[in-house]
Amino acid sequence: MNLIFLGAPGAGKGTQAEQVCNALNIPTISTGNIIREALKNGTEMGLKAKSFMDAGALVPDEIVIGIIQERLAKDDCKNGFILDGFPRTIPQAEALDRMGIVIDRVIDIDVADEVIAQRVSGRRVCSECGNSYHVEFRPSKVEGVCDACGGTLVQRKDDQPETVVARLKEYHEKTEPLKAFYEAQGKLKSVQGQAEIADTTKLVLEAVGAAE
Ligand code: ADP
Ligand code: ZN
Secondary structure: OEEEEEEOOOOOHHHHHHHHHHHHOOOEEEHHHHHHHHHHOOOHHHHHHHHHHHOOOOOOHHHHHHHHHHHHOOHHHOOOEEEEOOOOOHHHHHHHHHOOOOOOEEEEEEOOHHHHHHHHHOEEEEOOOOOEEEOOOEOOOOOOEOOOOOOEEEOOHHHOHHHHHHHHHHHHHHHOHHHHHHHOOOOEEEEEOOOOHHHHHHHHHHHHOOOO
8 A cells, every 4th residue: 555644744644654554564754754864874965955954945856756766666665655744745746656656545634733833842853763752742751762762862953933834834835735636636535633643543544444
């Protein structure tokens, strides 16, 4: 099953993608994580992406399209995958079509802008493995330490309030039109984001068609 998770920054795409990829045993591909990893390793692509990311702007299409093309060619994507944070523009969606990638379903996680701001401010990520936490809604077992790898949890630079406003603007202008794009193909399923992560997961699994 080839899935796309859509939603505003902080809507919980990544968290939900993680739950579903465990349930279906397919990988999650997060362009945000791949870019942050490249940045950490000081690669040329990471350096190119940095100024856009720090400003809360989308990274240029050709960079992220290149990333996805390379990643989807790997063996572990053969039985399906979840795209978390790609596509984020119509040209990115068209690029997937051109690659001959057939998407089965697009899950849109819908959360109001006011709620987003509150969620993003409490978000922490592991500086080593990229796992995501929330101080209130999804705390690590030991404060400031990643459950998965023991790495240090940090706040992302682009999770600061001023930058979040810019990211939401980008989302509404460039990403939200994808809802109509996939609706027209009969692939869109919208899920209302719930206060409890597990409650959203239940709805998402139903939307994916993977609920028991
Ligand atoms: P979130 O979903 O919380 O916004 P991500 O980790 O998915 O976080 O993305 C962080 C940043 O990485 C984005 O603000 C953008 O700068 C860049 N990015 C990630 N995916 C894409 C994409 N598909 N197109 C353009 N920029 C992207
Ligand atoms: Zn970690």
